[in-house]
Amino acid sequence: MPKAPIAWLFIGAFLAFCAFFLAAPAVMLMVQSVDGDDGLTLQYFAALGDYRYRVAFSHSLSLSFTSATVGVIAGGLIAFAVLKPDAPRWLRAVVTSFSAVAANFAGVPLAFAFIATLGSLGLLTSMLKSIGIDLYAIGFSLFSISGLTLVYSYFQIPLMVIIITPAIRAMRPSWREAAENLGASSGQYWRLVGLPVLAPSLLAAWILLFGNSFSAYATAYALTSGNIGLVTTEISAVLSGNVVSEPGVGAALSVGMIVTMVVVLAISQMLARRASAWVKG
């Protein structure tokens, strides 16, 4: 094959672009988060211990944990139901295409759709009120962590349907038949064959959903106007100067997010290796 300087030009341009505008900003955050007025400092990371930021991290983590879990379970069940071999074809088409739309229907429009439905003046809220169920009187609020979880489920569940479909498709009906011939009940089949085979895919999907929710900003911002602190909204508050905080705190929060994502990914890689080793053994 001939030498192709033009090839290296394109490869180099792409990598340089990523190094300068993606990797360098991440490194910049790390520098900024430990760069005090006189030398290295840990004061910004110490500031993450403030009540405000502890709450933000715990909100973000619990919201991501819950919405990823809800998404994996509900999305997995939906995908499994429509992928049964004798499920109607049209149903599969409807679910697949709707999932593609809903998984991408996040952010500001989604927030306003839920405000129109379940906000304190929302249509569903007032309809339920007229039949005697006052949601906001019995403790529900759209503008709370449980409200956010509900809204996030609207894009997490369809995303799960999309990413788990290939894995469910790859399961052979013959496994089930073999298990049944050996006298296994449906429960035994799932516990001993189905779930172990799916485990790595389920785990990978959970991680993706977790990250999707952890880094989400627009939906929460439009829904709560920053009244419920999440890590993402706190960073944007520092960036836009809405709170009296030094840029270093914003950088430390960002580094905290990056570290969380790296840790979550590392754990998933470890578990996935163990899960797949278990399947082979």
Added chain:
Amino acid sequence: MNRLGFGGWTILVLAAVFFGVPLVMTAAFSLWEGGDRYGWSAYRILLASPQLFNSMALSIELALATVAAVLVLLLPAMIFMNLYAPRLRPLFEFVAALPFVVPAIALVAGLSALVTGPEWLIGTPFYLVIPYFFLALPYAYRAIDVGLRSIDLPTLTEAGQSLGAGMGQIIHLVVLPSLRTALVGSTLLTLAVVFGEFTFANVLLFHTYAVYINEIGQHEATAAAALSVASFLLTWAAMLGVLLVGRGRITEGS
């Protein structure tokens, strides 16, 4: 008729309620004019607002510019990497996964700390194309990678060369046509992702479509509902395009 079993139908009916109700309610709410009156006034207000069209035009321009960036910066690099430097594949995979580890809000914090000039770059909305490129990178990379894996690039190239074609001709006449599906898929995904993007535009103070919806929504609830309905339909159109062109291949391959 009962081929899904009781459990299957229960799950699907619950899902239909959960996903259908907010859409129906939002559509109904967007027609509410206060009291018992219903009509199209929210839509009329929106259509009369020049800001809607300006912000939409800006978002479309940014989405197209991002698509161009993907086609100029990412696509050739991936083709050449596969041809001449497969050793670099792990590095490419790593780079394509980075935007997942560095959330948008963290990237914008880092970018605004690092890049403080020059004005011709950060002063125009097209500065957003840089972060948008990274927003689209994981999707576009996956879609193009699936396309590249499905064709035998080295053999196609050698065949072209033995027939006397130059590298430019091979890429133009052989490689690109066989990547058509992957390219259309990655283009539509990029369009959908960029068009609704809010984080970067809001923090960097540019008036894109999503920023406009947010502003409207803070004081005009019915107009915001109308815009949500419109956005849902737009997303639907883009995804329908992806599904029709790729026949679901892209999402399933990732």
